[in-house]
Amino acid sequence: MTAVFSDELRARVEADFGRVVDLLGRKVALKSISAEGITAEHMKRSAEFVADELRQVGIDAKVVQSRNPDGTPGAWEVIGSKIVDPQAPTVLLYAHHDVQPVPDPSAWDTDPFVATEVGTRLYGRGSADDGGGIAIHSGAMKALGDDLKVNIKVFVEGEEEMGSPSFIPFIEDHRDEFASDVIVVADSGNWSAEIPSLTTSLRGNTCVDVNVKVLHHPVHSGQYGGPILDANTLAVMLIASMYDANGDLAVPGVAAQEPVGGLQRDLDEATVREDAGIVDSYRLAGTGSLASRLWTKPSVTVIGFDAHPVEGSFNVVSPETTFRLSLRTAPSQHPQEAQDALAAFLQAHAPFGAEVKVTKLENGMGWAMDPNAVATKDALAAMEEAFGVAPINKGEGGSIPFIPELQRIFPSAQVLVTGPEDPKANAHSPNESISLPGLKNNILAEALLLAKLGE
Template sequence: MARIGADEIRTRVRGDWPRVLGLLKDKIALKSVSAQGITGEHMRRSARFVADQLSLVGIDARLVQSTNPDGTPGAFEVVGSRVVDAKAPTVLLYAHHDVQPVPDPAVWETDPFVGTERDGRLYGRGAADDGGGIAIHSGALKALGDDLGVNVKVFIEGEEEMGSPSFIPFIEAHREEFESDVIVVADSGNWSSDIPSLTTSLRGNTDLDVTVKVLEHPVHSGQFGGPVLDANTLAAMLIASMYDGNGELAVPGIESDQPVGGLQRDLDPGQFRADAGAVDSYRLAGTGSLASRLWTKPAASVIGFDAHPVEGSFNVVADRARFRISLRTAPSQDPAQAQQALADFLAAHAPLGAEVSFEYGENGRGWAMDPDSLAVRDAQDAMREAFGTDPVNKGEGGSIPFIPELKRLFPSAQVLVTGPEDPQSNAHSPNESISLYGLERNIVAEVLLLDRLGAGSR
């Protein structure tokens, strides 16, 4: 049972709205692209800005530079806390302050580093991912003020878009900054701008580099072509062997799951095709619900292929080809197990006896929410009241590898994955944006959640 009425909370959030919107616009302008150097002055400036903003809403926040596993300087992180009652539960609020690069500003309809309001959305790089997460936490803490009934810890990461290489060493060196009863990760999104969601699962991920070798050196296609197939063709045959006639990944040992907590609503194929930009003639691959294909079944993508470019090509049979497979794994599967299963399958299906060798990439585990936890119940009630409609929970096809690592280190903590995005947010893509309608209600939902968690302890 909440202690503060929803109408009062909405009034507080609306009164603070100019500050929240200004925060988000200022954050966009900082150009905190971690790919341009996580130790750069632009990243220090971004972390300092976030720490200052958290201090304004009652958090004792500071900037700390992490250390990479090899001992070199790492990302600029923001940590903070506020203790209200030693007997109250502790909630860790997570977001990240680094953003994706903008390879070609010309394909944007607005300046990517100027927050621009259009048709109820705010456009700019990092507006949703994950400036929106920072704005949600800031807005919620400001709205609660002295009515905050939980102890709060905050961690705003500076290298999430770079794979978080120093994240686990940082946690292990600062365990006291992360010990908590509930962890709220505001780095995902809602079913739509007006229908809220908890993220129920995340797929794991792994990479495998594959080299197919057929010759010791290239040869003339007129002299040897026919009996000797080029390595690019053999690689294509090998890749195709992973799939059945429906385009379903069919590799023994690579597992599938069903949507966690049951499927409340399937994805709309027409909208999905439009969002993906699929050509009219393309038939979506796989079988079963579209949601399961995207959230809990495995997916393999060839994300790199070394071959001679068409421009300047000549009549030579390629001796070898190299390609990289990115494998998204079911939430419950050990990605190292899936990686090895894929390598074993490809080695056993080498076309015409070509040599196949491997380089193994890093693994990130998937995660599945506990749909029966008390924190999930409180979060769903908060979302229902904030948005005025029942939440539709959903999985995510992507990965956030540090979440299962947090669960490993803090097994008793309940994890909630929320976030500011919606299907039109275009995170990682041109014209990234956040729904201002959705942002306001996400803030109200987080206030209601924190209030419920605090009320439950009294």
């Protein structure tokens, strides 16, 4: 690729950027919350909007409704293609058009469904996750135009935020629409708004519900409290038993690993504390690099707990309670193995012989990239050219279970995980936003990657 063509692509991205920002603003306004019904009319409108925008940049796109494993109607999906040469490489571009709910709009500084520019960032639910991914694909396709030298297939999913329950049946029904040499998943992020990254790994995920029972019925805390600990206290003791004195998860059979491909740069603790809003007095748990603790070591979070609210509470020993644990697993460990180990540990460590029952829920496999793949090297070169600085590879503590499924079904495809987010994006949280300069560079990086893959 010549320097002249690279400069031309940069100029095209710059000239088209107003359209891209407008697209993103209109996408935010759609309120594409899949939790309010993946089959609902608002999700169909969201899919049709995305398909129309893709058609405007040369993709032959259409909206298709998926089916769930039980045969019931599933999410509204967008698939499409642009075939320039049957002999050329084929690249699948992935994003998702559904967004997270907004439980408390008052926690936002702006209207979550009105895209609002503040400084160099655009605020709004889905502006980064994953409207930014859609914007990147649209911008890259527009920039390349008739200079595109690879075949393109597109899949924009409608239920990623709901765990992609119909993903596998959909692939099986549309295998030809997914078959490709390179898969670009634009649903992750960069080291910062100024420093690009390829995502090297994703943790897996598994969940369990744990029921702790000590009594067959409630009793008065003054009459029986002391020798009988309430179920909530026993549950907390059980949860605490999973950790050692350093705060490392210490459940036999739940694996840990170091960052995939080696650690180029550890995360800055002060930045992590600021971005996460950690109180000053809290000391970070665990040992080893901060990157490994966030990317590749396992972590457990109590994501649900059945307990009586403080308001209206009274003097009674709670007879039983249930809590839900979300276990993020090391990228290379099968989540079923970790789930089995966690369940066995919890049942073996019942405090004071309380009854503990574990219900095993869904699993999602982790993923690690191939650092030696041609597409990986092309992507890193494209990122450096677009951003003007060398990329820093990084892992992600989150999970995208369909990526290993794609890799399993299409084992010869090279998978690249990119994305529009940065540490300030607040995906899934109040004040979600996207860096506009970062978005522009991401568009250019994808355009340069596609150009390199076509050489």
